[in-house]
């Protein structure tokens with residue numbers, strides 16, 4: 001029997017997180033506890049990880065640091081990922097909950113989740129220099145809210161109360177908007193003019209649950225209008241489709257992503273709904289519990305839209321230690337979307353001749 005392994009998140013990745021090693025049971029001990037029938041393997045979902053909006057937001061903060069130096073203030077988490085936030089904090093980013101924590105005149109980035117007009121106004125009053133890293137696909141929903149409010153429609157905004165994205169979209173048209181959190185609220189919401197309704201949604205919801213909510217609303221309000229195009233973004237839909245395709249074959253699905261990442265949490269739920277015997281979410285490989293592997297032949301693996309690939313690779317390395325060395329990537333869609341950097345930053349980069357931002361030159365540039 002081999003010695004138990006000690007696992008900690010490698011220092012090359014983690015900055016600022018406590019490195020708490022813990023003694024793991026060995027592969028042999030886990031297999032002894034519950035033998036595995038069949039070949040061990042990993043089904044690695046693709047697409048997974050960073051979406052274009054997250055990529056843009058993180059690069060925007062990095063460029064701001066590079067060109068303006070620390071500190072750079074960011075309102076709320078730039079994206080909902082523990083590793084990203086900790087790494088940027090180490091590099092001199094100061095994350096704040098509200099703008100009154102930012103010194104007058106300081107450089108401040110708005111997160112990928114977007115802000116309400118009231119926040120933009122407050123920033124102007126405090127003479128903050130701002131970079132708006134709101135994902136263009138969130139901005140699209142904001143514009144829809146403004147447009148439909150101008151038409152005096154009642155907007156039923158499907159999303160999670162308290163999530164920053166919902167707060168921002170709601171703030172575009174508070175007098176015209178009602179937030180619908182779930183099916184139960186869809187069944188009970190009261191509206192004054194049922195013939196003048198349109199629904200919009202948060203970008204990172206479960207596709208299936210949203211359709212169910214819309215179906216309940218439409219049953220009650222047959223004249224409910226659809227948004228001009230899907231609000232749930234391509235990245236959310238693609239990652240859910242990929243996890244749906246592998247989950248029926250999986251004894252265990254592991255989603256890498258943070259607890260406050262809406263799309264990561266949805267992936268875990270979708271995995272369980274679509275047949276995975278067990279679904280778990282972790283921020284880091286060292287949170288994977290080896291008892292999850294007992295009797296498990298097929299492990300599914302994916303990550304939320306705010307998760308750097310290095311964190312997935314760490315989980316793969318851990319899985320290999322436990323005999324899951326065979327990795328089959330299951331690709332259900334190709335993504336080549338890339339968003340231009342926020343305009344405030346583009347102008348600055350152009351002025352100083354910084355052409356280095358091409359998002360690695362990996363993909364075609366698409367104007368936000």
Ligand code: SF4
Pocket residue numbers: 051052053054112135136137138203204233234235236263305
């Ligand atoms: S998950 Fe979708 S809406 Fe959110 S940042 Fe990524 S692309 Fe934009």
